[in-house]
Amino acid sequence: MSFGEKTIKKTNIFDGKVIKLDLHEVLLENGKTAEREIISHPGGVAVIPINEKDEIYFVKQYRKPYDTEVLEIPAGKLERGEEPELCGVRELREETGLTASKVTFITEAYPTPGYTNERLFLYMAEGLTEGESDVDEDEFLNVHKYSLNEAIDMIKSGEIRDAKTIIAILYVKLLKS
Amino acid sequence: MSFGEKTIKKTNIFDGKVIKLDLHEVLLENGKTAEREIISHPGGVAVIPINEKDEIYFVKQYRKPYDTEVLEIPAGKLERGEEPELCGVRELREETGLTASKVTFITEAYPTPGYTNERLFLYMAEGLTEGESDVDEDEFLNVHKYSLNEAIDMIKSGEIRDAKTIIAILYVKLLKS
DSSP states (O other), X not given: OOOXXXXXXXEEEEEOSSOEEEEEEEEOTTSXXXXXXXEEOOOEEEEEEBOTTSEEEEEEEEEGXXXXXXXXXXEEEOOXXXXXXXXXXXXXXXXXXXXXXXXXXXXXXXXXXXXXXXXXXXXXXXXXXXXXOOOOTTOOEEEEEEEHHHHXXXXXXXXXXXXXXXXXXHHHHHXXX | OOOOOEEEEEEEEEEOSSOEEEEEEEEOTTSOEEEEEEEEOOOEXXXXXXXXXXEEEEEEEEEGGGTEEEEEOSEEEOOXXXXXXXXXXXXXXXXXXXXXXXXXXXXXXXXXXXXXXXXXXXXXXEEEEOOOXXXXXXXXXXEEEEEHHHHHHHHHTTSOOBHHHHHHHHHHHHHHO
């Protein structure tokens, strides 16, 4: 059996620089109606940069929603019409200074499908060359490097909590096992 | 070096049943200010139920933000003051009818730290007994069962895209390798 929810009425609540919030009144399978609070997001791209020694580059940056610094793989928002892989290559260079000779698509992930439509495209970057980073004016971050096995331990210990980062590390570990 | 962003002014835009949206004017490291669009969420719990034949139970449900059905492990929102493991056990039983003799904490994940403060608690459920499901009045879903290796293939093929589901499958695969 297949399900769906048709929008009867849509009300825009907020249209910001990063997200948009709409309230949908929807028709359910049982004929009743319900309200859905839905965030629209332009989509994101994340890149796991891994060198020939199986070391991964991370960025650590303050994330206001958690009021703490979070260790993540390089990532960014898609700009309008931007091709995901090019966005990933751009964010990788801006945030870490790295360029890659080989970029491989890993998967597309839905971060939290209950209330956001964000699509997150994940890539692996190999054949790395270090260079100068070039972060946005209002971005402040530090670059860190850990081995793949250290990163696995940091997932187990809870030091790495960012979902896209966990997915990328576990996926690369699976590929290399 | 450690970074932070102090809120100078906070404006509530929306306070809904699932999410809350606040606009924060923050002070940056360089003395400038910026706006942060921040979603508050009560937190979520997801449980990967895996039986002695290494088969995993999934629920497939329509997700309005993607306007399609999404294959996920059983999950739900934390109710106020609810202990995450108990929430997981409750959602598992409600959505699939399963009860578990052993529930193990996997990790806590941040689904998309750029704009939401959601904390997602992940558990593995073993020693499963099938029973009657008892879904919420406005929840419509189907239960599916795939082997761990089928699930890995479905991540690789893009059939499984839900972030918490990918994390749980890859984590269990790592544990059992």
